[in-house]
Amino acid sequence: VRGCSPTPMKLRDAPSACPSLWRCLPCPPAELRLDLVLSSGQSFRWWESSPGAWTGVLGSRVWTLRQDGDRLWYTVYGEEDEHEEEEERDGCPAKAARLDAAETDRILRDYFQLDVGLSALYRAWGAADPLFRKVAKDFPGVRVLRQDPVECLFSFICTSNNHISRITAMIERLCQAFGRRLCCLDSRPFHAFPSLSALTGADAEAQLRALGFGYRAKFVSGSARAIAEGLGSEGLCQLRTAPYAEARRVLCALPGVGAKVADCVCLLSLDKAEAVPVDTHVWHIARQRYGVALSGKSLTPRAYQEIGDFFRGLWGPRAGWAQAV
Numbered sequence: 001v002r003g004c005s006p007t008p009m010k011l012r013d014a015p016s017a018c019p020s021l022w023r024c025l026p027c028p029p030a031e032l033r034l035d036l037v038l039s040s041g042q043s044f045r046w047w048e049s050s051p052g053a054w055t056g057v058l059g060s061r062v063w064t065l066r067q068d069g070d071r072l073w074y075t076v077y078g079e080e081d082e083h084e085e086e087e088e089r090d091g092c093p094a095k096a097a098r099l100d101a102a103e104t105d106r107i108l109r110d111y112f113q114l115d116v117g118l119s120a121l122y123r124a125w126g127a128a129d130p131l132f133r134k135v136a137k138d139f140p141g142v143r144v145l146r147q148d149p150v151e152c153l154f155s156f157i158c159t160s161n162n163h164i165s166r167i168t169a170m171i172e173r174l175c176q177a178f179g180r181r182l183c184c185l186d187s188r189p190f191h192a193f194p195s196l197s198a199l200t201g202a203d204a205e206a207q208l209r210a211l212g213f214g215y216r217a218k219f220v221s222g223s224a225r226a227i228a229e230g231l232g233s234e235g236l237c238q239l240r241t242a243p244y245a246e247a248r249r250v251l252c253a254l255p256g257v258g259a260k261v262a263d264c265v266c267l268l269s270l271d272k273a274e275a276v277p278v279d280t281h282v283w284h285i286a287r288q289r290y291g292v293a294l295s296g297k298s299l300t301p302r303a304y305q306e307i308g309d310f311f312r313g314l315w316g317p318r319a320g321w322a323q324a325v
Contacts, residue, residue, distance in 0.1 A: 027072035033140060113146050153251070170216075175191040175194065179198070292307060
């Protein structure tokens with residue numbers, strides 16, 4: 001790519017993971033800050049592979065992303081089995097010929113929801129909320145990801161009573177044990193997120209317990225079976241077109257899914273921008289910083305609903321996006 005400043009990761013394990021050419025999308029920092037979004041606990045499959053460069057799995061491909069001024073640069077690595085077939089004929093080709101540039105652009109635009117103008121939303125939220133206006137100056141470019149619903153659901157089942165670094169390690173072990181191997185970069189293997197069928201095996205719960213999932217093992221395997229025997233992965237995706245209350249109700253019927261996990265999944269994968277995940281931190285903020293009068297002295301289901309309704313009234317139809325900031 002002419003004038004391309006970023007360079008790919010060193011590929012000591014080549015030829016198992018040759019990159020495509022670097023491509024870029026126009027994207028100013030006010031619309032997206034990779035460092036804030038990819039480390040914020042929305043997704044757990046990205047790591048800072050070198051200063052300013054983020055590598056992770058998206059759409060069963062391994063990507064490296066970085067920002068340079070008003071451009072979002074990316075490269076995509078091919079899968080090992082595909083590449084080995086090519087190697088027999090052509091040596092170690094870049095994967096550009098196999099990947100349609102318009103499709104990779106579309107995947108990134110969809111994942112980061114770049115068609116949503118963030119700067120205008122910041123202005124509207126700031127006009128409605130002086131506290132938001134004060135905080136937002138230090139946190140530009142925080143937007144909500146649009147993730148695969150299956151990956152998002154099972155990732156957030158793992159978040160209960162947990163913290164980001166431990167959740168990230170758990171998801172990595174889950175993918176290594178149940179997911180298809182994609183490629184290897186700098187001696188680090190990358191795997192796809194497990195399919196629903198991979199998590200429904202008879203010994204899945206025992207395997208998950210051996211991987212350190214504890215009581216969450218029962219919820220992961222139980223929810224996988226419930227979805228497989230019920231609405232299926234396609235039905236889960238179709239909740240994107242259902243009303244927010246309906247999607248939330250369906251999710252809360254799954255093992256290990258309470259109101260907060262359901263709202264995280266609604267917001268981060270099911271296009272419910274009005275979903276406001278509430279935990280004890282948000283409960284304290286609502287009471288202490290916003291003076292919300294709540295029934296009861298703890299985060300009861302009623303208080304949870306009252307807090308969500310308050311912020312939806314304050315911030316509008318994309319209240320979940322404002323809460324992310």
